[in-house]
Amino acid sequence: MAEPAPATENNEGRRIQMLRAAAELICERGFSETRIADVAKRAGVSSALVIYYFGTRDRLLVDALRYSEESFYEAGEKMLAEVPSLRERLSLLIRWTCVPEGQGADEIPGAWGLWFDLWAxxxxxxxxxxxxxxxxxxWRRMIIDALRVADSAELGSGIDAKMFALEFAALLDGLSIQVALEDPEVDSEVAYQIAMRFAERELDLAPAEKPARKSAKKAGTSKSDKVLARGRR
Known part of the structure; x- marks a missing residue:
């Protein structure tokens, strides 16, 4: 089978149109029930054109998820760089993963379903x-970066950032699945507490300070946070 057409400035708009159509359909129906012809119809193009740009359904699935994740990573990396506290950065990572937010106008409903189909x-x-x-x-690099910029007073020198990222990412994956599937014992708040306790133990973080000034920014309330409303998972 021929290689799919490379992405260029000239075809980027059309590719995004097809990727969004694929992402929406996979979330609605599941990968097994989504055909190339369905994607073509939703995007208003021919099946031959979808095949020309993506080659296979498998490639279309991966690229659709990559497309849905891109805005999350771009906004997330920028936000984490602006947050000075390690605890706050970890809190943001957990909330982006495990705490549902309101659906933004440009977000794909049920985007979590893309990850379920990708894993399968x-x-x-x-x-x-x-x-x-x-x-x-x-995703793991984002976690590692959140640790590497931590002040020495917050994070000791003996922490293995790569191993923590592997463990923390795996924990967040498992918790977010429970939240997405509406497990009666693991709602978003329980998931948040479990993940934060793990981070506190592994990184030997100081106890959390009590909420103080009303002017303090709260995680999950800014315009950028809505862009990140999963987003990743």
Whole structure:
């Protein structure tokens, strides 16, 4: 099978149109029930054009998830760089993953479903497996970066940032699945508490300060936070 057409400035708008259509349909129906013809119809193009740009359904799934994640990473990396406290950065990472926010106008409803289908397909298909590795590696790098910019007073020198990122990302994945599936014992607040307690133990963080000034910014209330309303997971 021929390689899909490379992304260029000239075709970027059309590619995004098809990627959004694919992401919406996969969230609505599941990957197994989404055909190339369905994506083409939703995007208002021909099936041949979808195949020309993406080659296979597997590639379309990975690229649709990559597209849905891109705004999350861009906004998330910028926000984390502006937050001075390690505890606040960890809090943001947890909330972005485990605490549902209001649906923004540009967000894809049910975007979590893309990850469910990606994991299922990655178990059997090499192309999807490679995409899963790439996307999760970026998520772990974000966690590592949140630690590396921490003040020495907050984080000791003996912390293995890579190992913490592996453990923390795996924990957040598991918790966010429970939240997404509406487990009666693991709602978003319980998930947040579990993840934060883990981070406190592993990083030996000082006890949280009591909420103080009314002017203090709260996580999850800014315009940028709405862009990140999962977003990742």
């Amino acid at each position: 397909q990655a178990f059997r298909h090499d192309e999807v497996r490679a995409g899963r590795i790439e996307l999760d590696a970026r």
